[in-house]
Amino acid sequence: MNCLPGDTDVLLEFGRRIPIEELRNRFEDERAIVAGDESVASPIQLFTERENAAVYEVETETGDRIRATADHPFLTPDGMVELEALSEGDDVLVQPFRGLEDEEPDEFTVVSKDDFADENPQLVRSLEDRNLLPLKSTDEAFNRLLKLVGFHTGDGAIGHGGQTWFYAEPEDLESIQEDIRAVGFTPSKIYERERSHEIDGNSFETTEYSVRSSSKGFQKLLCELGAPDGRKIESEFTTPWYFDRLADWQKALYVSAYFGAEMSAPSAQHDKNLYCPKVSQNRTVDAADAGEQFMREIAAFLEDVGVETNRIERFETDSRGKRETIRLRLGIKNDSKNLIRFFSTVGYRYNRQKRTQSIKALQYLKTKEAVIDRRSEIARQAKAMADGGTPVTDIKSQFDVNERFIERSVWSGRNGRPRPPADFPGFEEYCETVTVDENLTTRTRISAIERAGECSVYDIGVTHEAHNFIADGFVVSNCGVRMMRTNLTYDDLQGHEEELVNSLFANVPSGLGKGGVVETDVDEVEEILERGVEWALENGHAVEEDLLCCEDEGHREEADASKISQKAKERGKGQVGSLGSGNHFLEVQRVTDIFDDERGAAFGLEEDQIVVLIHCGSRGLGHQTCNDYLRKIEKQHQGLLNQLPDRELAAAPAGSQLAEDYYGAMNAAINFAWVNRQLIMHRTRQVFERVFDRPWQEMEMELLYDVAHNIAKKETHEVDGEAGEYFVHRKGATRAFPAGHPEVPAVYRDVGQPVIIPGSMGAGSYVLAGGDRSMELTFGSTAHGAGRVMSRTQAKKDYWGEDVRDELRDQQQIFVKAQSGATVAEEAPGVYKDVDEVVRVSDELGIGDKVARTFPVCNIKG
Structure with a gap:
């Protein structure tokens, strides 16, 4: 802070x-x-x-x-x-993109009801209902519309029946879809079709992608805002009438979106210099003056924000049909500092490929400028030393540069700045070494x-x-929970709390981003997705007994790694064996109460015993997989989504290919989550070995149980007296199968499945057993935790992380360590429901029976 x-x-x-x-x-x-x-x-x-x-x-x-x-x-x-x-x-x-200085725009009405006087009243009402009439220059929707108009001016088309088309790559069309939705309209799915082209006698095929809006109101609004209607080559459009009245950052929204559609991407001219990015238009002779005016208005804006342009080029092209055409072209001066200003303040929108390349260009040019600045300073110092009488041989020894460079600096003098050294890479070579993330x-x-x-x-x-x-x-600046028991007592632990929490925090990766207990590549991630904890066993991170006490023995047969995207696998490969962030944690606890002696003995629990609770999931891989399939569902089942009261309920219809694909992917992510928790447990065993100076086997650090949260599974249940197969979605819930159920591990089948309910880090947690009425009342389920009563935003307003940490340590002897004070504030005990009350309801309903209560000793969070 x-x-x-x-x-x-x-x-x-x-x-x-x-x-x-x-x-x-x-x-x-x-x-x-x-x-x-x-x-x-x-x-x-x-x-x-x-x-x-x-x-x-x-x-x-x-x-x-x-x-x-x-x-x-x-x-x-x-x-x-x-x-x-x-x-x-x-x-x-x-x-590297820095943007333009913020300034409050002048407020004026851009479009009013009067501009639609000749339109159908129903169309006008549709715009009013979306708060788009009147449209003011200070409205957030106007900023999004500026981008859409700018891109459409470059790569869009006005069609019949209210259809408004945008053409781009799929990932860029997704951004366009988001902005269309944000201003209140429904975009189509992304269409694709093969196109045939012929240039200079050479034929080739391309794939064209597009998105459309079928709203007549949206189309009329875009045209009123300056989107060209009809054939652009014949149109006399310039920048919109209101362009000069906008703040510079608003002008940049329009211009950069147009550049995303029409301007060339950064590329090497020769070796260490870049071409000037250029944008061009073809207009008929009659419309050419308007086209040049359009270019002049853009050039004037760029000059206002410190970006120099070349002279507008105007030359005749081959005639199209019976009409002569003129080609107009505007380029950005390719001086390095000028290009840096352009790429870092205006650049491209709605074009990820160009944005990515411009970031590489920025870093290349800034690196080159830094090298030249250093060489300029060396040349200045060398000349000054020579003027002071220092021999050139001594000067050469002072600097790690080419000796000829020193000689020229001292004897020949220099006109202007030096060039970069001969071994400085060219732009294309540099790009091969630079990665730009999503x-x-x-x-x-x-x-x-x-x-x-x-x-x-x-x-x-x-x-x-x-x-x-x-x-x-x-x-x-998918989850689940597993509990590991030990034969240590609270007395054994006292005095080691500080050392233990620090060692766990140092050795169990937590927080956002990459970093896991092991390093894996995508091939290994695919094996984990297919095999689950069997992979951990084979690679020395588990013992046989760990699998026997894990839900489904740590392996979902229905897993299909091929249904997980490459992007998700890339995210997962650096996170195998890591807690992540949010409400995920690793907590050392002591057993304070045993409510059911028989089941407590079956679970290997007794009062004052030390246990370890691990709560985390499938990290970025699971999150990406969910996002990937939500987008597919939005594209394929938009009609179904429109009928739902909340888009968070989005799903693919059971029996559809998409549903089957998602189910295979989700089961693979479950396998990943089990392996993730297994590796954290394995690392925890190693930490305990070092802190207590004995093998983990002597401390009987054995898995009590691992149960998944927030997943869907095909299960057999009785409904209206008939048994059938159902998808059971446990969101905010966990499985709680009763005694005798065949899917409960054999060691617990006589007493019921262990159920682990985490509370807050100041209130403790519970171990339950699946209750006799769980199948009848809740499809074999109960709550999966205490649940929040306060948002993370409000928590950080009401609590100060350092104060929460200190109070837990001083008043309750709970030692907490996290990546930031904000994380502790978000997870303060006061933001959660009373876990005692949550468990009381479960116990009295007979869906999850109380067995034991635990209380925190050490807690690490992301």
């Missing part, structure tokens, strides 16, 4: 940047850009400040700079790391960290689960 000086720029939604200090009185009305799985906008929920804090300046090899306090976390390839733990040579992740971040190396005095510092908090935001270009 409280980590950035007031002049640090924060990147906001719609490509705006603002000094963090200026968010003080308006943060609740803004959304900051977050580097989550993708680059997204998230509401800001918190603003803090502190006076007289020591700050340090971080500089990277690409010339990026930021000042921050020592405890300020930076996103690195290994997750969030506080500045004090970083050194020169370490890598951090940056998002969230548009890329890594760069720290070149210097220096003390930079003291000043007031500020921080913001976002609602997004990634809990980060972009500051000066830097990124800053």
Whole structure:
């Protein structure tokens, strides 16, 4: 908290940047850009400040700079790391797009009801119902419409019957769909068709992708906002009439979307220089002047934001039919500093390929500029030393550069800045070494960290689960549960709490991002998805008894790894054996109460015994798999979704191919989750061995049970007196099969399946047994935890993480360690329901019977 000086720029939604200090009185009305799985906008929920804090300046090899306090976390390839733990040579992740300075737009009415005087009243009402009439320049919907109009001007078409078409790659069309929905309309699915082309006698095939809106209101609104109607080559459109009245960042929404459709991507001209990005149009002779005016208006905007352009080119082309055409072209000057300004402030929208390439171009050009700046400084110093009488041979020994460079600097003099060295890579070679993630971040190396005095510092908090935001270009700040019993007592543990919580935190990866107990590749992930805990057993991370005490013995036969996307597998390969974030945790507990002696003995539990509870799931792999299939469901079953009271209920109809694919993918993700918890348990055993100096087998660290949360399974149940197969969705629930059920492990079949109900980290948890009435009342289910009574946003307003941690330690002897104070605040005991009451209801209903109660000793969180 409280980590950035007031002049640090924060990147906001719609490509705006603002000094963090200026968010003080308006943060609740803004959304900051977050580097989550993708680059997204998230509401800001918190603003803090502190006076007289020591700050340090971080500089990277690409010339990026930021000042921050020592405890300020930076996103690195290994997750969030506080500045004090970083050194020169370490890598951090940056998002190089900086945006334009925020400014309040002049408020005026862009479109009013009068503009639709000749239209059907029903069309007008549809726009009014969506709060689009009147449309003002300060409306959020207007900003989204600016992007849609800009892109449509480049790569869209107005069709008959109210159809409005957009053409792009599928991932870019998904962004267009999101903005169409955001302004209140329903986009179509993404269409694809094969197209034949012939250029200079050469024939070839391409795949064309498109999205349309069939709303006449949407079409009329876009045309009123300046989208060209009819054949663009014959049209006399320029920029929209209101363009000059917009704030620069609003103009950039329109222009960058147009560039996403029409401007060339960054590419190498020769070796170390880039071509100037160009945008061109064909117009008929009659419309050519309007086309040139359009180019001039765009060039004038670019000049206003510090981007220089070349002279507009105008030349005749081959005639089309009976009409002569003129080709118009506008290019961005390819001076390195000019291109850096362009790519970092305007760039491209609705085109991920061009945005990705522009980030690589930015990093390449900034690296080249930093190298040239260093060589300029060496040349200046060498000349000064020579003028002072230092022999050239001595000067050469002072600098790690080519000797000829020193000689030319001293004897020949230089006109202008030096060139980069001969071994500096060309752009294409550089691109092969640079990766840009889905969230548009890329890594760069720290070149210097220096003390930079003291000043007031500020921080913001976002609602997004990634809990980060972009500051000066830097990124800053399926589940289930298993219980393992031991033969240790609370007396054995006392005095070791601090050592144990620190060792567990250091050895069990937690928090967002990558990092697991083991390193795996995609092939191994596929094996885990197919085989579950059998993979862990074969690779030395489990023993046979672990499988016997796991739901389904840690393996779902219906798993189909081929139904999981490559993107999900890539996310999963770096997270095998990690807790993640949110409400996931690893907790060392002591048994405080035994309510059922017979079942307690069957479960191997007794009072004062130490147990370990592990709560986590399938991490990024499961989250990505869910997202992948939700998008497929939206595309294939839009009609069904429109009938649902809440889109969160989206599902594929049972029996459909999509439902079968999703079920196979979900079962594979369940296998992954079981392996994830198994590896964490295996690592926990190793930590206990080191802390207590004895083998884990001597401490009888055995799995009591692992039960899944938040999954759907095909099960046989009796409904209306008849047995049938059903999909049982346990969302916010867990399985609770009674005694005698064939799917309960043999060792527990006489007493019922163990059920583990976590509470808060200040209230304890429960072990239940599946109740006799669970099959009759709840399809063999009960609650899977205490459940929240307060949102994470409100929790961070009401609680201070450090205070919660200190109170738990001082008043209840509970030792907590987490990646951040915000995480502790989000999981404060007061934000959860009374777990005692939740369990009382389950017990009295007979769906889950009380066996034992546990209380926290040590807790680690992401």
